Amino acid sequence: MRVEVMVPREATDLSRGAEPMTGDRPGVIAFLNDEASETAVRNGLAERTAGLLLRRGGIRAAIKALEREPTPRVLLVDVSGVPDVVAALEQLAAVCTPDVQVLAVGETADIGFYRQLTRELGIAEYLYKPLTRDSVARIFGPYLARQAAGGAEVSNRSGRVVAVYGARGGCGATTIAVNLALQLAEVSHGHVALLDLHLRGGTTGMMLGVRPGAGLRVALEEPDRVDALFLDRACIPVGGRLRLLAAEEPLESLPRPTEEGMKRVLALLCQRFNHVVVDLPMPPGPAERALLAAARQRIVVLGPDVASIRDTIAARKFAAIGAAPSIITVLNRAGAPGTLKTKLIEEGLGEAPDVIIPDLPKELPRAANLGRAALHESAALRRALAPLTQEVSAVRAQPGGRASLLARLLGRGGAA
Known part of the structure; x- marks a missing residue:
């Protein structure tokens, strides 16, 4: 039997033709x-x-x-x-x-x-x-x-923040965040940032076949050190319109992100990207709560089990505190052997999940292990994720990759 091993690298074939961030940007x-x-x-x-x-x-x-x-x-x-x-x-x-x-x-x-x-x-x-x-x-x-003179006015437009988090560990929130970001960039032709706040043990880079760069932890802990070239140094291109901002801190480290650092990083990303998709750890600390408060939409991912139902109800209540954002519930791995039927999950939640992703036991693990985009390996995932992409961006995602143009993205207001 042949075993294929994914070797992390600085850039994959997905990044061919990637746009420059700032250096070669036309005036x-x-x-x-x-x-x-x-x-x-x-x-x-x-x-x-x-x-x-x-x-x-x-x-x-x-x-x-x-x-x-x-x-x-x-x-x-x-x-x-x-x-x-x-x-x-x-x-x-x-x-x-x-x-x-x-x-x-x-x-x-x-x-x-x-x-x-x-x-x-x-x-x-x-x-x-x-x-x-x-x-x-x-x-x-x-x-x-x-x-x-380098002093152009700051635009009154700002990118929209989408927070993705699991009701509990192992629900597949990172998989949803990664492939949502990919599909957003693909069908909207907009500029998308994927921010992974799992500073230790995050897997977004592995799923995309790239190695996270340095700088995110420093930016979150010491916002005064973040300058105008931060995005150039820290963001990794994944395709022409998607950038990944992540970290690979050792397990023995103790990152201490600050609220000021989180707001600074978010402000920089929202100036340069139409959408900022965040893979958010739960439960959130004070810094992560600052990001959650800025999110236009909050996506709660649950698995087809009793514990996920319980934790989803608690997570939705927590997400609704202090704000009135859009809260979207995504049932992942629906129909997996030995799990609850969708009807029982609906009864437990008191309503049907907004989006249902079927169990894909072959495509998703294989894509993750090879460092390939699961969205490009599984037509079933693309179809299931399309309603979520449409809800997040007001764009109609087609299975073939074509889409109608986005709307409601030119206007005043911040990321919240």
Whole structure:
């Protein structure tokens, strides 16, 4: 019998074509529909930046391009000729990092439209056509000047935090967190971070076939040492749109994450990622509670047994304290031999689980041992996980990997 052993490595074939985090990130890209607007932008911003990239095509072209390319620091898009500008901007937000500064040009000269874009949708500035060199320099120039000086404004958008934790040990919460993050990145084309807070004995890196880097423990214990390059140093690329932030502390160590450190790490991640999926240990300490308070959605994973039913009821009550987030219950390994039937679990919980993942005794262990993404090894897991992905991100996940575009991601508000 041949035994295959997974050897951890710094990067797998999943990371081919991965986007740079910050170093090679474009400064300014403009997507414009007509030559006259291109000329006005080029002449008006020539003295403001040397890195301006002009591309023909409006917001639709921008959406298509940024599904594959890194998000620039400043993005100028043409929304003229688009029937539903708000919907198009929502689709654009789904494929851009939250920290991007978006400037827009269009044909509508209505003050109500301007206020909707800048006050409700988070667009930095809007300018209507015809564009002139003077108007472009006067309205858009200051944003580029701040970006060139390294002092661009902080976007009012922020990534959404999703906390995944097991009602008790062995329920498979890490498996759900890893594959949820993978499917989110795949079907939404958004930027996703997977944060593993099991500082000792975490398995997210093993499941993805990568070795966690250094820095997470230091960041959580000493937030003052976290600088602007923290994500570059600590996050590991897993595919083009997913990054893993994890640790492999020795078992004899005693990590002491602080609330300040947790909030600092979370703030950095929410500036750069549309979704932050967290594999959260239970019961949480003070630092983990700070993250739980920031979570937009909380996913409780249980197994098909009596102890999980008891602990799920307690976990849901705990998760609901002090906040009103969305609490999603996931039954994992449903139908496993010797376990409770789903009907008995529903009676014990008092309601049906929101998502049911069937028992997959061959695919999941094999994928984990080989360091491969279980989502790509098991069509059954992909289908079962699709409703959870849709609930988390408002995206329709298809078994073939294609999806409709995300909505509700361009707007004000924090991660909570």
